[in-house]
Amino acid sequence: MTYSLSPRQMQSLRAACDALIPSLRRDDDPHRFFATGALDLGVPERVAELIAALPNAATRNEIGQLLAALANPAANIALSGTARPFHQMSIAKREATLRRWAVSKLFLRRKAFQALKRLATFAYYTQVDEAGSSPALRGIGYPGPLSTLVVGERTLKLTEIAEDSTLDCDAVVVGSGAGGGVVAAKLAAAGKQVIVLEMGGYYAEADFTWRERDGLANLYLEGGMCQSRDLGMMILAGRALGGGTLVNYSTSFATPDGVREEWAGEHGLPQFTTAAYSRALAEVSARSGVSTAYNTPSCRDRKLAEGLQKLKLHSGLMPRNVRDCSQAEDCGYCVYGCRRGAKQSTMKTFLQDANDAGAQIVVNCQVERVTIQQGRATGVEATVRNASGTYKLRVRAKAVVVAGGSLHSPALLLRSGLSNPNIGRHLHLHPCTGVWGRFSEPVNPWGGVMQAVYSDEYANQDGRGYGVKLETAPVHPSVLLVATAWESGEQHKSLMAQYPHLTPIGLLTRDIGSGRVSLDRAGQPVVDYKVSPFDWAHIRPAIEGAAKILAAAGAEEVFSTQSRYVNWLPASQPLEGFLRRVDAADYGPLQMGFLSYHQMGSCRMGDSPRRSVVNPQNESHEVRGLFVTDASTFPSASGVNPMLTIMAIAACAGEVIVSKL
Numbered sequence: 001m002t003y004s005l006s007p008r009q010m011q012s013l014r015a016a017c018d019a020l021i022p023s024l025r026r027d028d029d030p031h032r033f034f035a036t037g038a039l040d041l042g043v044p045e046r047v048a049e050l051i052a053a054l055p056n057a058a059t060r061n062e063i064g065q066l067l068a069a070l071a072n073p074a075a076n077i078a079l080s081g082t083a084r085p086f087h088q089m090s091i092a093k094r095e096a097t098l099r100r101w102a103v104s105k106l107f108l109r110r111k112a113f114q115a116l117k118r119l120a121t122f123a124y125y126t127q128v129d130e131a132g133s134s135p136a137l138r139g140i141g142y143p144g145p146l147s148t149l150v151v152g153e154r155t156l157k158l159t160e161i162a163e164d165s166t167l168d169c170d171a172v173v174v175g176s177g178a179g180g181g182v183v184a185a186k187l188a189a190a191g192k193q194v195i196v197l198e199m200g201g202y203y204a205e206a207d208f209t210w211r212e213r214d215g216l217a218n219l220y221l222e223g224g225m226c227q228s229r230d231l232g233m234m235i236l237a238g239r240a241l242g243g244g245t246l247v248n249y250s251t252s253f254a255t256p257d258g259v260r261e262e263w264a265g266e267h268g269l270p271q272f273t274t275a276a277y278s279r280a281l282a283e284v285s286a287r288s289g290v291s292t293a294y295n296t297p298s299c300r301d302r303k304l305a306e307g308l309q310k311l312k313l314h315s316g317l318m319p320r321n322v323r324d325c326s327q328a329e330d331c332g333y334c335v336y337g338c339r340r341g342a343k344q345s346t347m348k349t350f351l352q353d354a355n356d357a358g359a360q361i362v363v364n365c366q367v368e369r370v371t372i373q374q375g376r377a378t379g380v381e382a383t384v385r386n387a388s389g390t391y392k393l394r395v396r397a398k399a400v401v402v403a404g405g406s407l408h409s410p411a412l413l414l415r416s417g418l419s420n421p422n423i424g425r426h427l428h429l430h431p432c433t434g435v436w437g438r439f440s441e442p443v444n445p446w447g448g449v450m451q452a453v454y455s456d457e458y459a460n461q462d463g464r465g466y467g468v469k470l471e472t473a474p475v476h477p478s479v480l481l482v483a484t485a486w487e488s489g490e491q492h493k494s495l496m497a498q499y500p501h502l503t504p505i506g507l508l509t510r511d512i513g514s515g516r517v518s519l520d521r522a523g524q525p526v527v528d529y530k531v532s533p534f535d536w537a538h539i540r541p542a543i544e545g546a547a548k549i550l551a552a553a554g555a556e557e558v559f560s561t562q563s564r565y566v567n568w569l570p571a572s573q574p575l576e577g578f579l580r581r582v583d584a585a586d587y588g589p590l591q592m593g594f595l596s597y598h599q600m601g602s603c604r605m606g607d608s609p610r611r612s613v614v615n616p617q618n619e620s621h622e623v624r625g626l627f628v629t630d631a632s633t634f635p636s637a638s639g640v641n642p643m644l645t646i647m648a649i650a651a652c653a654g655e656v657i658v659s660k661l
Helices: 005-019 043-053 057-071 072-081 091-102 105-126 135-140 178-189 211-220 258-266 277-287 297-312 329-336 350-356 405-413 477-483 489-496 533-552 575-585 643-660
Strands: 165-174 194-197 358-364 364-371 376-385 391-403 432-438 455-460 468-471 504-511 516-517 523-527 557-560 626-628
Touching: 005 043, 005 057, 005 091, 005 105, 005 405, 043 057, 043 105, 057 072, 057 135, 091 105, 105 135, 105 211, 105 405, 135 455, 135 489, 165 178, 178 194, 178 643, 194 277, 194 350, 194 468, 211 329, 211 376, 211 391, 277 643, 297 350, 297 455, 297 533, 329 468, 350 489, 358 516, 391 516, 391 533, 405 523, 432 533, 455 533, 468 533, 489 523, 523 557, 533 557, 533 575, 557 575, 626 643
Parallel strands: 165 194, 165 391, 194 358, 391 626
Antiparallel strands: 364 376, 376 391, 432 504, 432 557, 455 468, 468 504, 516 523
C-alpha cells in the first residue's frame, strides 16, 4: 500500500516549505530566484513523493506524526509555542519557530528541523524544467549538465527474467561493485558458472543525464536520501550495476602499510602483509587503470594546493582509475556517471570480463535471503522487478558470495537467520565534514577533475594512523544543501547565491568509533552511528588547519558546516574567535553536518567468531559455502578511499572460492 499524507498533514508541509523557502522581494533578482518560493515550484508535492519513497516505515511515520502534530492546535503549543495550527501562523512566526528548532538543545527538535529542511531544499534545488533548469538553479549560478557528449555504448548482456524462475550455477554473487565484480571475474575466468544479481539497474554512458534528480534517483541508494536513524549522518552509496565504482570520485589509494600491519597483527589476518596481497593490489590496480597521469587540478584543487604550499604542509597527487580522461570541466559530473567512459568502474572492467567469460547478470533484483541446508549455503531467493512485472527468482548454487555493501550485506545475513553477534556491528563510516571558503573570483566548485590533490598533514594524529585526510571534491547543489546553515529563508538563499564562489576542504576521518546496522520490521537496514569522542579530538585540529589553508589560499570568508552560521573574515578577525564560536555551536548530532562516502566493517573479517563474521578466507564462521567480499569485511576503517582494498580482498577470496568449487 502506497504511503500518503492526509490533507491536514499536507497543510503543515506546505506551511513549512513556504517558511523554509519563501518568495522574497528583491530589486536585483534577474532570474526571479528570490521571488520564486517553494510553493511556486510545487515543492510540497515533490516532498510528499520523497517521503512516500523512503524505504524505512519508521522514518515515514515519524515525519507524518510531526506534520500531524503541527496541524493540531494543542500539540503545536509544545512544538511552536502557539495554540493554533502551524499553517495558520504568520510566515514570520513559522520562520522563527524553525530557526529555534535548528539550534535547539533538544535533539528531537533539531531532528524535526533537519528532516523538513533537507527534504524541502532538496526538492527545490533538484526540481527542473524540460531544459534541465529552474529559477533556483539559474539564481545560484549552477549551469546543470555542461556537455551532451556521450562516448560508449551498452556492452553487457543481461539475463532477462520474465516469469518466476529457477536458475542453477556454481556461484551466485550478490552485488556488482568493487567486491562482487572482481569475484565474478575471477570465478568466470576459471570456467565456473556465475550469476551476478544486482539490486539496481543497468545504466551506461547514454543513460547519464547529469541532472541531479535523475542521477540520485537512478544511481544511489534510497535516491541519495539514505541517512542514519537520527539523521546525523547522510550516507551516499551506489545502487546500480557497478555499485559504488560507477559513481565514486575515482580516487584509488592502495591499502596503507600501517593498516595492513594493524589487520595482520590485531585481527589475526597475516595475509595482509604478504606478497600475495601486494600482488592482488597490483593486479586490480592495473585492470582498473590506476595512475596519476590524469591529475590536472580543478580550481578547487588549486586552492587547496596553494594553501598547503604557503603553509608548508603535506600534499600529494591522487591516484585515479581512469583511462583517456579529458580532465575537462564536465568531469565533476561523473558522480552521476562518466559519459566519456573514462572512469574504469567494474561495469567497464571486471563485470565486462565476467560477462565475456559467460557470467550471467540480472539487474533490478532484490535478494531476500540466502538458502541454507545442514549448515551450508545452497543459493538465494530474490524478487526481480522490471518493466514487464514482478517475479520470484530462486538461484541454486554451490557457493554464495555476498557483496551488497556494508549496509545491505549484514541485512541479508540477518534476514537469512545467521546469529553471529558481530553481524551489523563495528560499522565504520569515515565521517566527513568540511570547512568552506568564499573567494572573490568564481571557483565553480561543481566542475573539473573529481579529485587531484590531498593532504595527510592531519592523518596520523595518534601515531597509529588515526586522524583526518584533507581532500576536496566536486560540489553539486544537493551536497551544498547538507553543508549550509539555515537561519532564515533570505539568509539561506543569499548564501546559496554565492555558490560559484564557494569551495570546501573536506575532512575525511578514519574513525575508531563505530556504529551498527540492524533491521526494521520490513527487513530493511537501519543505521545507528555517532561520532566518538576519540574521533572528535582529531576533527577539531583539522577544522583549524582547513581554515588556515583556505585563508592562505585567499579566501575572503571561511565558514563551518554547522547548524549555526559560524564564519570568519580572515582579513579583519582573529582565527581564535572563529574557533571559539565553532566550539560553542557544538559538534553533536545535527549540530555539525556529516556525510559518509565509505561504509565499512559490518561483517568484519577475523580469526575468531567471537569478534568477526567471516574467517581469513572470507567464508562465514557459521555457514559453509557463504562468503562475503566487500567493504563490510574490513576489520577496521581503512583511512583511505576503500575501492582498491575491496578489490584486492575480493581477488584473494575469488581464488579461495575457485579452489573450493
